[in-house]
Amino acid sequence: MDYEYNGLGQVTDVGGATGYLLAADYNALGQVNQYTLGTSEALTVKKAYITNTYEEGTDRLKRSLTTDATRSVQDLNLTYDKTGDVTSVFDTANLSGTGASDYQCYTYDGYQRLTDAWTPSTASCATSGRTTTNLGGASPYWTTYTYTSSGLRTTETAHTGTGNSTKTYTDQYIRQSETVCFGRLACNHAYSYSLAHPDDVAGAKHIAATYCLSHAAQCQSDARVWERTYQAGDEFVMAVAAGEGFRIGEALTGCSFSPDTPVLMEGGKAKAIGKVKPGDHVEAADQKTAST
Structure with a gap:
């Protein structure tokens, strides 16, 4: 070349x-x-x-x-919304009468994520015409998408005259509306379950949220601070470990500190990190001012 x-x-x-x-x-x-x-x-x-x-x-x-x-072989005409997202692509060339015009329309959510794409039978992207009976063009389709709050796609639905077909997206790391674990053991068990049952997101989340409720002694002896489950957005399942979270997708068998690692508490006394509880005050230093 x-x-x-x-x-x-x-x-x-x-x-x-x-x-x-x-x-x-x-x-x-x-x-x-x-x-x-x-x-x-x-x-x-x-x-x-x-x-x-x-x-x-x-x-x-x-x-x-x-x-x-x-002749015109292809005549693509594009429109956009105010943020620059393509809202329509119309091909009106129709090969000098030997082909058909093709209209494609697109809508987005407030985060500029594609929510619907379809091919109306006429040059109009009005949502009132977004029906299976109004699809047209060389290859008619209407597809709807949904997402988690962080932008991960959760479903893809194809609408046809004979019904809808939905594809659901999940993964073994529980990346759908994830929940903070009740401790390291809960995360380990949830992670193991997700590997064996990659399609059962709800089951793995349930284990992450409830394991330590029914195994409190084990979780406490595991020398990890564990807190009540809460919705954490769309990140990997996180465990609260001595105030620092770690991801369920990472190696969860190791610990950052041994249970007897001393921590300087408020007032100058030391306390084993395994006995630190939520609400305890620890000494901290300001590196800029050297004050505590």
């Missing part, structure tokens, strides 16, 4: 045994105005042209028109 560039380093020609990209024109911002494609520059050789236009003020791609010598 051979490449040619203009003075600004923009590619203008790509060729090999035959030509591929015969010419390229750019605007002042470096965006492609037009590509000329073909195997040769000879007048008798067929060529294709991709011509782009951009939205004034935002410079977003507004239209991408592909033509040959006689």
Whole structure:
């Protein structure tokens, strides 16, 4: 492959045994105005042209028109919302009457995550027309997506005239609306369960939340501070270990400190870390001022 560039380093020609990209024109911002494609520059050789236009003020791609010598092969027209998300892509070329126009629409949630994508039978993305009976185009579809609060996809639902089909996304590390463990043993048991039952997120979360309630003696002797379960957003299951959490996906068999590691408490007395309880006050130093 051979490449040619203009003075600004923009590619203008790509060729090999035959030509591929015969010419390229750019605007002042470096965006492609037009590509000329073909195997040769000879007048008798067929060529294709991709011509782009951009939205004034935002410079977003507004239209991408592909033509040959006689007709429009593809005519993509794009619209956007105020944040720059693509809301529609309409292809109205229809191959000079030999094909069908294709309309695709998209909606998003407040976090700019795609929630619905569908192909209406007409050039309208009104949600009132988002029905299975109003789907059209060369390959009709309507797909809905849901997410956890951190953006992980949880479901993908395909809507058809014969019913809906939903795909659910989970993983062995319990990454759905995760819950803080009741201690290291609870996390270990929840993690082991999730490996053996990767599809049972609820079961693993239940173990993480309840194991130490029914095995209080074991959890206390495990020398770990354990606190009441609470929703922790969408991170891996975390365990509270001497005030510092660790992830269920990491090695959970080791400890940061042995149970008898002394901790300097408020008032100057030492206390084994295994006996530190929530609400206890420990001495801390300010590294900038050296004060405690």
